[in-house]
Amino acid sequence: MPSRAAALVLLALAACGVAPAGGGEADSQTVEPLLTVPERTGYRRTSTAAEVHDFLVRLDAFGDPRFFLTAFGESSDGRPLDLVVVADPPVRRAAEAHRGTRPVVLVMANIHGGEVEGKEAVQELLRAVVTDEADPWPVGDAVVLFVPVYNPAGNDALGPKNRPLQHGPSLAGRRVNARGLDLNRDWMKLEAPETRSLVGLLQEWDPHVVLDLHTTNGSAHGYELTYAGVLHPGAHPELRDLLDHDWLPALRRRMLERHGLHVFDYGNFLSPEGEFEDDPDLLGGWRTFDHRPRFGNNYVGLRNRIAILSEAYAYLAFPERIAATRAFVTEVLRLAAERGSDVPAACRRWDAETERWGGAGELVQPLSAELVERGREPVRIRGFRTETDPATGETWRIASGPVTEVELPVQVGFRAVEEALAPPTYWLAPELAAVVAPVLAGHGVAFRWLDAPQTVEAVTFRVVETHREPLPFQGHFERSATFDLGLREVTLPAGTLELSLAQPLARLAFQLVDPRAEDGLRHWNWYDRWLMAGPDAELPLYAAPLPEH
Numbered sequence: 001m002p003s004r005a006a007a008l009v010l011l012a013l014a015a016c017g018v019a020p021a022g023g024g025e026a027d028s029q030t031v032e033p034l035l036t037v038p039e040r041t042g043y044r045r046t047s048t049a050a051e052v053h054d055f056l057v058r059l060d061a062f063g064d065p066r067f068f069l070t071a072f073g074e075s076s077d078g079r080p081l082d083l084v085v086v087a088d089p090p091v092r093r094a095a096e097a098h099r100g101t102r103p104v105v106l107v108m109a110n111i112h113g114g115e116v117e118g119k120e121a122v123q124e125l126l127r128a129v130v131t132d133e134a135d136p137w138p139v140g141d142a143v144v145l146f147v148p149v150y151n152p153a154g155n156d157a158l159g160p161k162n163r164p165l166q167h168g169p170s171l172a173g174r175r176v177n178a179r180g181l182d183l184n185r186d187w188m189k190l191e192a193p194e195t196r197s198l199v200g201l202l203q204e205w206d207p208h209v210v211l212d213l214h215t216t217n218g219s220a221h222g223y224e225l226t227y228a229g230v231l232h233p234g235a236h237p238e239l240r241d242l243l244d245h246d247w248l249p250a251l252r253r254r255m256l257e258r259h260g261l262h263v264f265d266y267g268n269f270l271s272p273e274g275e276f277e278d279d280p281d282l283l284g285g286w287r288t289f290d291h292r293p294r295f296g297n298n299y300v301g302l303r304n305r306i307a308i309l310s311e312a313y314a315y316l317a318f319p320e321r322i323a324a325t326r327a328f329v330t331e332v333l334r335l336a337a338e339r340g341s342d343v344p345a346a347c348r349r350w351d352a353e354t355e356r357w358g359g360a361g362e363l364v365q366p367l368s369a370e371l372v373e374r375g376r377e378p379v380r381i382r383g384f385r386t387e388t389d390p391a392t393g394e395t396w397r398i399a400s401g402p403v404t405e406v407e408l409p410v411q412v413g414f415r416a417v418e419e420a421l422a423p424p425t426y427w428l429a430p431e432l433a434a435v436v437a438p439v440l441a442g443h444g445v446a447f448r449w450l451d452a453p454q455t456v457e458a459v460t461f462r463v464v465e466t467h468r469e470p471l472p473f474q475g476h477f478e479r480s481a482t483f484d485l486g487l488r489e490v491t492l493p494a495g496t497l498e499l500s501l502a503q504p505l506a507r508l509a510f511q512l513v514d515p516r517a518e519d520g521l522r523h524w525n526w527y528d529r530w531l532m533a534g535p536d537a538e539l540p541l542y543a544a545p546l547p548e549h
């Protein structure tokens with residue numbers, strides 16, 4: 001903590017008449033300097049949500065017009081979710097952020113409660129803004145939205161066993177929210193109040209770039225941090241190309257050149273742990289996770305926005321993880337600022353093309369996907385030793401020993417296996433529309449209600465086979481199904497929901513509503529009532545035939 005910052009906070013507190021945190025005596029001798037919880041506990045502790053909020057309030061007391069503390073929704077345990085807007089010139093409302101051509105970036109931390117360093121890195125960055133450690137604010141005229149603690153209930157459910165093998169702190173939060181939901185599996189179904197709040201923020205503030213901060217819990221590798229872009233093959237091809245061939249390689253270079261940190265595409269080795277020491281070929285390859293839009297990076301991509309997942313390396317010490325995450329956030333912000341008006345311009349173009357193709361029946365969407373190999377590339381390997389945390393008796397893995405590089409097949413992207421042209425319009429009969437409309441509205445997908453009956457030529461979906469997973473996942477018994485598509489005249493009653501894909505969110509709308517889509521409403525049981533009628537049942541959902549081209 002630079003002494004200048006400490007001095008400044010004392011001045012700010014005195015000027016605002018704010019009592020120092022944690023003590024009654026306003027004697028300047030006892031005023032605590034503005035340190036994060038890890039900084040003032042020798043990195044033995046991570047912040048609770050209340051401690052983060054208190055820290056933000058103290059930063060707010062500086063009265064820096066570039067720093068604006070507000071809230072954007074509510075957590076599953078009824079707490080307001082903090083949002084900090086940092087911008088120069090200052091921004092207070094969403095409409096102001098989109099005046100002109102400024103890039104808008106959202107940095108969200110702590111979606112998984114025990115993955116703790118994102119919120120600490122964000123606090124350090126915000127302190128640097130108001131204490132002029134970063135003067136001028138180093139990201140030009142970009143508008144940056146910070147959500148330091150997206151999952152306060154998970155964050156505060158501190159325990160010694162929530163993050164097995166993670167190299168400290170001794171107590172960390174748990175992954176899920178107060179209702180046991182993993183917020184990074186909830187993006188399509190919107191069942192958690194946190195997700196509904198955040199998707200509301202995406203609609204209101206419309207960030208062009210979303211950066212989601214996590215910590216790994218897998219393979220022992222030789223990187224300080226790993227990342228992923230948008231893995232869903234249904235995102236705009238130009239968006240995926242921009243990330244894979246421009247932004248992510250640039251970030252990788254800059255992290256090494258400017259911070260001496262090695263970063264790479266997120267992944268895990270294909271072999272069991274430990275075997276590589278005898279024979280690196282046993283590693284088999286380096287593979288990323290999942291393309292489905294239940295994950296935030298893929299979901300945001302389907303909204304035509306740039307998304308980056310950041311995963312600090314769990315077996316590095318807590319302060320090293322904070323530093324790596326802070327450096328990565330800084331570089332993403334700098335890159336967004338540097339690209340300036342190109343960022344909103346690209347988003348507008350992707351929106352306009354998606355709307356045009358969606359309305360014309362020309363939008364190609366995947367129904368399933370498979371991993372593709374980028375090639376054989378050098379991957380960094382590093383071993384670890386284990387230690388017992390004296391405070392809890394839990395085992396820590398500590399990255400140690402030399403780094404070696406092994407050439408491995410690298411699978412960090414997906415391509416479509418089956419594809420379909422998205423129908424330009426869907427119609428949902430009133431009984432189905434009643435359950436689907438709230439989810440569509442939650443996502444900001446536009447639709448309208450038919451106020452009079454209408455007869456149309458429509459594609460029908462008749463069930464061939466359907467399967468329900470026997471074990472629950474996230475409170476659901478996941479549902480698959482195959483359909484026979486027919487074509488007949490259908491009379492739609494008044495109260496039918498009409499969903500036109502002539503809209504910027506056409507990719508998301510298709511992946512939500514089309515019964516053939518992999519991770520949409522059919523998967524999460526919205527269509528079960530009709531699917532359970534068994535083979536030959538017809539869904540009360542119809543699609544406009546594709547126009548002849």
Ligand SMILES: [Zn+2]
Pocket residue numbers: 112115214215
């Ligand atoms: Zn995570």
